[in-house]
Amino acid sequence: MSVARHDIPADSADAPIPYSLTPAAEALPRLAATSVRGVPVHVPCPDWCVTDHAAEDLSFLEDVHHYGPRVQMSVPLYGGGTETVMVAHLALWPFAHDEDKGRAYLAIDPDGSGEVNSLYRDAALAFADQLAAHAADIRRLALQADPASCATR
DSSP states (O other), X not given: OXXXXXXXOTTTTTOOOOGGGSHHHHHSOEEEEEEETTEEEEEEEOTTOOOOGGGOEESSGGGOOEEOOOEEEEEEOTTSOEXXXXXXXXXXXXXXXXXXXXXXXXEEESSSSSOOEEEOHHHXXXXXXXXXXXXXXXXXXXXXXXXXXXXXX
């Protein structure tokens, strides 16, 4: 004899719990599919990564990389337009053959050229402090500038 449970709707009592809603699924690493010399490879991918791994066909496993979203700073140019003066993003090369293998870092590109310097946590935080101090100096100078707009000249 079976006992009916009245606290669970009959149509959902035996329904599986969606995998993505289980606590175990939250603890598992996100996997991304990429291609290395035409061979499909699944690699763990950090939550912050925005790289389109499926669009890549890499030559070596060591070429697998993860990039976070770009944070860009541009300045206005005389006569119009802007120029990029700094781009930063998180980066990780999990299979690189060096001492920093598997360590995420802040990639700083000072002029938008694509050449980056790697700053790990302490150095990146010190750099952020320097930027905050620089911004405070610019704000102090800006407050001393004439408030009139260019349109009234």
